[in-house]
Amino acid sequence: MIRLIKRGLMFGNLIRVDSPALIDRYNRALNSLTGKRTALSEFHIDIAGYSYEIGEELGDHLYLNPNGVNRMFIILTVEQKTAPLLNAKFSTSRGILRQFIEGNEAKLFALTAHDAVAGELDNSVFEVSHPARLLDIRTITVSADTTQSHVENARKLADRIERFQTEEDAWFDDVLIAEMIGLAKKTGDVTRQPIDLERPTYTQNNFWTAHFGGLYVFRDVAEPAAIAVGDKDELGVMPIETTLDFGDRNGVAAFLELNELVEPIIKARGVDGAAILRQKMDFILVDAATSRGIEIEGMDHRALHRLAQRMGSDLPEEFLKLNQLVRWALNGGKWPRIASDDASYFYTLRARPDHPDRDLINQMLSELAPLDIRQLFICHKQAFYDAYAGWPDAKKEYVADFLARDYAANKAGARDALFGGEEPAATPSAKPVSPAAKEDILDIVGPWGAIRR
Template identity: 75%
Template structure:
């Protein structure tokens, strides 16, 4: 993994925590959530506040995710919104956390100036003992507060202010006034600088989960289904039609019936032939390195010579994609590819305008695992697991390719492959108004312009 780490392809974009003040705030939040404290004086955290180093220290990488169902989080800095989510158990978790931080950025900026914000993605389900229990998870409510309960106290103060304004004899209620003064010392002026984060709710309709070896749940599709990485027989009774990754015809039918995919070669705004040629390179390198062949280089001329040397041993995926590329460049008869052919899912991508585009592309990456670029972008858990078993020559090629052709322009590469950003599938209910970070800084007063 050193190749990936040194190139920023693993544990990249994490937030460094190395000051005594931030470590202490983290420990206060950690103690509140789990009853534990870290002895480390320096570590890195992801978007949820999880730290791989602390997981190693505890011997428990689920210390912020007990049971793998209701993810807890610690926010020290709003910059965490751009960090990845490590050891994710649900594909929706990072999107929900990022949107929560973005929608409350001004308030969180104020609150984290003096304290950590700790909370939980609450879905009201505390365990998933069987795959069918996954369908009980419908909505995720974000519950959050500082370790000193600034949000809860602000709510209390707001209620008392409302009572004070409503009741005629409140001016003579010394107890009420004293309580208001004491709370105001902790929260500041909540009438001018509200700090209530609310309890926003996000829909978890279609999602992937790492539970039970990996399951894709499409319950909000016109024709619902679940797709399992493990054998269908291992799942037991399910509330929707269910298949596993070996049932390629059934999966192809599901994707087509729900209009979830489109052929790469016919997608608008992309160079389909170039994308397929790149997939052919990935397939070629895998085949050659698996045979232990010497590879002179990874430029196009070297790979072309490598394909000539392999001749009759070229994989079926490579040959069929080659036919499709030749059709795109030269025309002629359309090369039919059946859904049970090993090249079939390499020819597809998710519809660019679909809210579940990323989820569908993640599923396709498991059905076409030799496309190392798509696997890395859409399903890092599967990518890292596969990487460990690759020959050293393939590891060299993949690390160098991703660093050069993807990491240098991530947003551009994603758009070229998958299209622009799809509509967000997370939020339910009205969005909160945007706050100006200059005017709104929470309980410590407004900053002067």
């Protein structure tokens, strides 16, 4: 992993904690949540306050996420909002934490000037010993306070102020007045500077979880389904209409089409679909060559083109099918039919850019098309790191160099080009086949032809 770390592709954007004051605040929060403390004088934290170094020290990388549910968090600075979430067990957790920080940024900035904020993503499910328990999770409520209970005390003071202003003879209630004075010494004037944090609740209808080998749950769609990365039979009976797994490629493809979750890359507006598919072909080619121990003379496009010529009949099927599609996009001719059980099928798709669960859908597609190392890295880093560990050194070097050079230099631009951002202004088509003719074919037969069921 050293190649990735040196290029800033692993453990990037973490928050460094090295001042005694911040470490003391972190320890107070950690102790209040777990009863544990760290003796480290320097460590790095993610958006939830989790530290890989502390996990190693404690021998427990789930020290802020026991049982993998109801993740706890520690906020030392609002700068954590841009940090990644390590050891994620649910796809929704980072988004919820970021929304919470951004929605309460001014209050959190004031609170973290003197103390750490500790809290929990509460989903009311305390263990997931059976896969069906995952579908009991429908809402996530964020609750948080400082280690010195500033928020709780502010709520108590606000309540006392309300009573003082509304109850008859409150002016003569010495106990009430004494409580107000005592609380105000801890909180300050909450009427002028409110410090009450919101307790927002988020729905979690569509999500991915790392539990049970990886599981995608889609409930907020026309045809709900749970899709397992591994064997669906190991899940047992699930309280949802359909249960599929990655081995059922036709079923997964039908699910995506019936719910209108994806579109062909070659049809996508405002992007060079042929260029994206050619890049996927390069990734597939490098994997095939390095897996066979074939020496690669260079990693530029010309060198890879010569490599493809040398490999000839040994080229993988995914490479050849994508090449047919690129050839059609550039030159027209016979429409290449790619069935849903073809190894290249999911490489040709992306999530619809306007879908609210675009990132979740693209994450699933990245696992269904794992040789597209760029999409796997962007959409599902843990799956990328797991796959990277088993690659030959030649492929590791190529991937690390490519991501550092072509992706990390312009992350936002790459994401927009691959997955869609704001719809760009229309530009004249330079393709030899008219867009109208392509649209007719796509509308009649679907992305690559009728899906086999």
